[in-house]
Amino acid sequence: MTDDFTRAWRDWHEHREAALAQPHGWLSLTAFHWLDEEPAPLDGLPGLWSSDGTAVTVTAKAADGLSADGRAVDGTVEFKAPAGSGPAWVDYGDKRLELAPRGGRHAVRVRDPLAPTRTGFTGVPAFDPDPAWVVRAEFTPAPELVDVGSVREGVDQSLHAVGTVRFDLGGAAQELVATDAGEGRLWLLFRDPTNGDTTSSFRQLTASAPDPDGTVELDFNRSLNMPCAFTDYGTCPLPPGANRLTAAVTAGERKPS
Structure with a gap:
């Protein structure tokens, strides 16, 4: 029997795959x-x-x-x-x-x-959803413009950082620079030890706006590949230099096959 958490994740994943498969996606x-x-x-x-x-x-x-x-x-x-x-x-x-x-x-x-x-698209492989990958983080505002570069040579990009999120993962303290995803939401570009093995070179995660007390929920089950994982013609910004987790995130999308 499928529980509500898994059912919600599967619905989300199906919508994600449908969006990727749009005629001009x-x-x-x-x-x-x-x-x-x-x-x-x-x-x-x-x-x-x-x-x-x-x-x-x-x-x-x-x-x-x-x-x-x-x-x-x-x-x-x-x-x-x-x-x-x-x-x-x-x-x-x-x-x-x-x-x-x-x-x-x-x-x-x-x-x-x-x-x-x-x-030839047949879907995006992903790890099985697991509530253990939903964590609470503390958000600290610190707006600044961060130069991050790009996966494409000759393309320089900057991101509007809005602060940092701090949380525990894999028994260790972690910290990521959060950038502006619009409407108060946070956009996290991150690397972790699974990159290049079971996952692409880096991934992204969007989180809702922080609560009034400064906490925010991060659901790593909804970590996504960047467009450049699917095409050679992307210009994806790279993660801010410090956005490297020490814990292997075996959640979210895997490397496209």
């Missing part, structure tokens, strides 16, 4: 193209593409099949997403082209529903 990435100031063609895409670091410019004919917001790209069009709104998008048949700002530059990432990483 992380599993659909097939290419990453840096843009330069000089207009140039991109492999497998029509038109000429360039970026001055603040906007992407595309020159194409209507017959080329590029469109944005339902309108054909015909001539020279500039794309500039408002600050904080995420990337701009261009459609090309069933593909979606993400105009991604990264470190003062722009890249075009191609999202194709027919990507082998998506069509």
Whole structure:
């Protein structure tokens, strides 16, 4: 008989896998193209593409099949997403082209529903859920901007740290820098001794906003792989340097097969 804890985890895990398998989700990435100031063609895409670091410019004919917001790209069009709104998008048949700002530059990432990483997806392996991996932590506010780098060479990233969480795990005191996940929630990027063996090189965990007394619940059963664990075209930020647990976290998602 399945208990409520396990049932809730399984429902969550199923939703997670369904989100990954969306037609233009992380599993659909097939290419990453840096843009330069000089207009140039991109492999497998029509038109000429360039970026001055603040906007992407595309020159194409209507017959080329590029469109944005339902309108054909015909001539020279500039794309500039408002600050904080995420990337701009261009459609090309069933593909979606993400105009991604990264470190003062722009890249075009191609999202194709027919990507082998998506069509061959059979789910994300995970450890069996165990309530023992749900721990209480003490949150101490300490806002600062932390430079963390990225899995992709040439991409520098910074995270807005909001404080630290301290807790016991594996019989030892642990501490992680928490960054802003929005709406008061905490985002934890962490490494642990399972990385490279049963798990990917690092993982992520999102926690609810701390309680008024400064405590917060961390459920390591819901540790997730970063997008870069599934695709070579990710630009995932690295964990802050100190975010390395001494206890092996045999909970949450395993390394994708």
